[in-house]
Amino acid sequence: xxxxxxxxxxxxxxxxxxIAGTKTLSTVKAAADDSTGASTPRWAMAIDFQxxxxxQGCNQCVQSCNEAHxxxxxxxxxxxxxxIWKEQYKSVFPQQSQWIDPALTSHPLMLLCNHCGTxxxxxxxxxxxxxxxDDGIVMMDWHRCIGCRYCMAACxxxxxxxxxxxxxxxxxxxxxxxxxxxxxxxxxxxxxEERLGKGQRPACVEGCREHALIFGDLNDPASQIxxxxxxxxxxxxxxxxxxxxxxxxxx
Amino acid sequence: MRERVLIGxxxxxxxxxxxxPVWWAAASGTRAAAPQLQLPQHASACVAPASFMRASHMQLxxxxxxxxxxxxxxxxxxxxxxxxxxxxxxTCLGQCHSKAEFCDRCHAYSGVSTPSCWQCHNDPQLAAxxxx
Numbered sequence: 173x174x175x176x177x178x179x180x181x182x183x184x185x186x187x188x189x190x191i192a193g194t195k196t197l198s199t200v201k202a203a204a205d206d207s208t209g210a211s212t213p214r215w216a217m218a219i220d221f222q223x224x225x226x227x228q229g230c231n232q233c234v235q236s237c238n239e240a241h242x243x244x245x246x247x248x249x250x251x252x253x254x255x256i257w258k259e260q261y262k263s264v265f266p267q268q269s270q271w272i273d274p275a276l277t278s279h280p281l282m283l284l285c286n287h288c289g290t291x292x293x294x295x296x297x298x299x300x301x302x303x304x305x306d307d308g309i310v311m312m313d314w315h316r317c318i319g320c321r322y323c324m325a326a327c328x329x330x331x332x333x334x335x336x337x338x339x340x341x342x343x344x345x346x347x348x349x350x351x352x353x354x355x356x357x358x359x360x361x362x363x364x365e366e367r368l369g370k371g372q373r374p375a376c377v378e379g380c381r382e383h384a385l386i387f388g389d390l391n392d393p394a395s396q397i398x399x400x401x402x403x404x405x406x407x408x409x410x411x412x413x414x415x416x417x418x419x420x421x422x423x
Numbered sequence: 424m425r426e427r428v429l430i431g432x433x434x435x436x437x438x439x440x441x442x443x444p445v446w447w448a449a450a451s452g453t454r455a456a457a458p459q460l461q462l463p464q465h466a467s468a469c470v471a472p473a474s475f476m477r478a479s480h481m482q483l484x485x486x487x488x489x490x491x492x493x494x495x496x497x498x499x500x501x502x503x504x505x506x507x508x509x510x511x512x513x514t515c516l517g518q519c520h521s522k523a524e525f526c527d528r529c530h531a532y533s534g535v536s537t538p539s540c541w542q543c544h545n546d547p548q549l550a551a552x553x554x555x
Contacts, residue, residue: 305495313492314543338542346545348512354542369497 213389214308215363216418217377218397218406219282223384226258226280233282234258236379240364242352244335244342253333255361256284256376265407265421281421282385284376285310285331285361286409289416293323293332302358308390308418309363319356328410329417332360390418458532461524470501470514484511484540512545522546 175183224230234256237243244253258280262269269277291310294303301316302323324332338355346352350366353359364374372378377385388397397420400406406420448454469476471483490496491509499507508514516522522541530537 311492315488315492348517348545348547349510351512351543351545354539365495369495 212306212391214391214418215287215368216308216388216390216397216420217284217363217374218386218400218420218422220384220386220400220404220422221276221279221281222422223382224279224282225382225384226282227278230382232379232381233376233385236375237361239345239347240367240375241350241362242339242343242347244339244352245344246337246339246342251334251336253335253339253359255333255359256282258282264409268407276423282376283329283331284419285363286329286415286417286419287361287363289418290414292326292328292413292415296322296326298322305365309365309368310360311362311365312357312359314351314353314357314359317357319358321358323358328413328415332358334358458528460528461521463519466519468501468503468505469519470499470505470507472502481538487511511540512547517547521548523548 237256238245241255243255246252261272261277261279261281264281264283287308287310288304289308291302291304294310297303298320299316299318301313301318302310303313304310319334321334324334335353335355335357340346340352343352364372364376367374373387374385377387386397386400388395390397392398400422401420404422406422408417408420411417476483487499487509490499497509499509501507510517520526523546527537
């Protein structure tokens with residue numbers, strides 16, 4: 173068969189229009205799916221410090237985390253490795269400590285990685301060893317970490333620790349199911365992504381006997397965390413920095 | 424030209440001596456001892472055919488690593504359709520192999536240095552011993 177010039181141009185135009193149309197449709201459809209957010213969760217945690225019994229010596233969340241993730245108990249304070257730790261209210265919320273009930277401000281608070289919406293740590297990593305997943309978890313890939321500690325400098329929450337030495341000798345009981353880290357990498361809370369992958373809740377949430385930790389999906393309007401954020405006043409650390417923390421403190 | 428015979432004999436002798444280990448082993452039928460690997464007793468098949476694993480286990484482990492850490496995929500479907508957890512300590516060592524009697528022996532035999540995997544990933548046997 174023989175094509176005239178006109179027929180050729182018409183066929184080519186129709187084909188291109190078809191391809192462009194399908195592309196546009198699929199993009200619009202993907203954008204529509206994203207806006208509902210039904211597919212990917214956005215993990216977050218709320219800490220109810222009226223229920224937290226840290227002032228009475230309870231340390232269960234930290235212990236559960238340490239055991240689950242092989243956190244070393246480094247004797248030297250400057251080389252400390254921490255995924256969950258505690259600090260006094262005044263140093264956690266320095267701008268919100270005036271005129272507040274002293275019972276609250278004298279209460280130690282539980283701190284962990286905020287799994288920020290726009291994490292500053294991931295922007296500075298030169299090797300892509302830390303990045304934000306679609307579900308909001310700020311992940312570490314210790315295979316790629318070269319120990320430059322830019323992320324530690326970038327994190328405004330002091331959520332990252334560096335392994336100055338081999339952590340293994342300082343781990344009390346090694347949990348074989350989770351890798352230890354090695355000398356020269358940065359580590360931090362991973363929101364228990366290894367447990368979430370199996371459908372379990374984070375170790376600290378399970379460990380808390382007072383049910384002071386509420387973990388859930390911010391994209392699910394029916395989730396417990398959404399209902400608690402609707403009904404209670406919640407604070408985020410250093411909100412003015414625009415990092416969008418996913419850890420909320422319930423007054 | 425008178426040295427031709429001398430040179431030829433010398434060369435032949437040198438070649439014969441130089442290749443002695445090869446032809447002697449071929450002639451007598453002896454072979455170097457293979458590494459004594461402890462194979463799993465209750466499992467009959469690996470996550471991929473043994474020949475593939477022997478040559479390419481490092482590529483498979485590397486893709487497992489990328490699946491688990493970077494893509495959040497924690498299940499592996501083997502070529503014959505069985506499904507495994509993507510875990511070096513949990514699946515390979517936890518269910519089938521002993522690090523000391525399988526991984527290390529073959530690596531020592533072939534003169535391949537111990538990979539850095541074990542600086543972080545645990546040998547469940549060692550961990551169990553340290554708890555006791």
